[in-house]
Amino acid sequence: MSSSGTGLSRLLLLGYGIAFFGFLYLPLAVIVLFSFDASSVSSFPLEGWTLHWYRELFSDGALLGALWNSLRVAVVATAGAVLLGTSGALGLDRCRFPGRGLLQRLVLMPIVLPGILTGVSFLTFFASLNWPLSLTTVTLCHVTFCVPIVLTQVLARLRRFDRRLEDAAMDLYANRLKTLLYVTLPSLRTSILGGALLAFTLSMDEIVVTLFVTGRDNTLPMQVWAMLRRGITPEVNAIATLVLVASSLLVALAAGRLRTDN
C-alpha cells in the first residue's frame, strides 16, 4: 500500500473493495439465508429457522435421480478430459510443426465459445448421424469443453518443468516411456488433479450445452432449471445452497492443489 497515494484515496479503495465483495457474495448469501427460512415464500421478514426444505429434497426422487445422472456424466467426462488434455498438453508442449498454433486454438476454442453455439452444433451433429440423444451424447459434449480446462493447467505446468530431470533419467538408462511414467507424469500430478477437479465442477454445473443434447434423462442443473420455471420454491433455495457449498469446496480443493504446484 506504500505507493498508492493519499490516505483518502486508500480509504476509498478499501471501501470499494469491501463493496465489491459484497456485490459478489450477498446474492449468494441471500439464497443460503432463505433456504433455512420457515416461510414458503422467500421474502422478509424471516419466519424462523427450519431444515424442512432440505428434508424435502432427500425425498424428491426426480432430483436424486438427476444428481446421480450428473455424477455419472461428470466422472466419465472428467476421466476423458484428463486423458485427452494431459496427452494433448504433452504433445503441444514438445512437438513443433506447421499448424500447431491452429490445432491449439481449435482445442481451446470451447473456452470462448458461447455455450449455445456448442449446444446447437452438437445437436445438428447428432441428428445428422441419427444418433439418439441420451446421457451418452451429453457426456461426449462435456468431454469436449472439459478438455481445454485440463489442457491449459497441464500446459502451464509443463512450461515451468525442468527438462534436465528427464535427461538425468535417460542418462541413467530409463527409456522414454519409463521417463514419461516415472519422471514427467509424477511432476504433473498436482496440475492434472487440479484441472480434473475444475473439469468435474464445470461438468456438474453445466446447463446450456446440456439443454440441447440431452434425451429423456435430466442432469441436476436441468432438474433445477425445470423446478425454477415452475416458480420459486424454498426447495430450490435448499438445493442451490447445497450446490453452492459443493462447488466451492471442489474449487477450493483444486486451487489448493494448483497452488502447491507453483
Add this chain to the structure above:
Amino acid sequence: MRADADTRHYWPLLLPVSLWSLALLLAPLSILFAISFFNVEYVTLIPAFTPDNYLKVLTRPLYSGLLLKTFKIAAQVSLCCVLLAYPAAYFLVHLPPRLRQTLYFMAIVPLWISYLIRCYAWKLILGQNGVLNSFLQWIGMTQEPIAAFLYSEFALTLTLSHVYVAFVLMPVYSSLEKIPRHLGEAASDLYASPWQRLRRVTLPLSMPGVVTGATFVFSLTLGDFVAATLVGGPENLMIGMVVWNLFGTAYQWPLGAAISFLILMVVLGLVSLADRIGALRRVEL
C-alpha cells in the same frame, strides 16, 4: 536439434486430442454451417445451398433488431464488468501478498459456481414479492412493491455483469500485477501526480487485460439465454432465446443455424482482434 527429436518422439500424444477435436468440435461446427444453407419443409431438412436464411436474419426486423439489441446488451454488460472489475483488481494488487492471494481466490471462486444458480439469485432478489421489495417494505422505505426491478433491461444487465465480472477481473489483475513497481516510482520522481500516474502509466499498461476481459464477456453474453429467460422476461428477449426456440418447438434449424453462425463469426472476429491488440501492446512494453 532437440525440437525435431521431440517432435519425432512425442507426436503420437497429439493424436487423441486432435482426432477428438476434429470429430467432436470441428465436424459439428461444419455441419451447423452446412445446415445454415438448407431449406426446411414442415419437419424435414432439405439439403440446398441458399443464402435465404442469412438474408432473412439480416433483413427481417424481428431478427436483425434482436441481434442489434443483443449486441447492445453485450456491450453494456462488458462495460459494467470493466468498470466493476478494474478498481477491484487495482485494490487486490495493492494488498499485502498473503491477503492478496486469498482475496483474489475468493473473487474468482464464484466463476466456478453454477451459472444457473447465480442467475437465480437475482430472480429471487429482484422479484415483485422478492427479497429486495419485501425488505424495503419491511424497513418502511416503500409501501408498495416496486414492479420495475425484475424483467427489465436493468435486471438483465445487472445479472449478467454479476455472472461474468470475474472474466475481466482475472486478466486485469494479472496485467496490473506484471507492471514493474519502479515504473510508477519513476513517474512519481518526475513529479507525476497519483492521478497522472494512473492515467499515463498504469491504465495504458493494463489495457491488454481490459481488452481480453471485455472480449470474453461480450462473447459469452451474446449467446446467453438462461439469464434472459430468468430475469429479462418477455420484453427483453435476447437472440439466444430465439435460437433456442428455433431449434426447439419452432423446428427452423436452418434459420437457427444461420443466426448461430453469425454469432460465431462475431465471436471469432473479436477474439482475433483482441489477440492482435494484445500482441501489439506486448511489443510496446
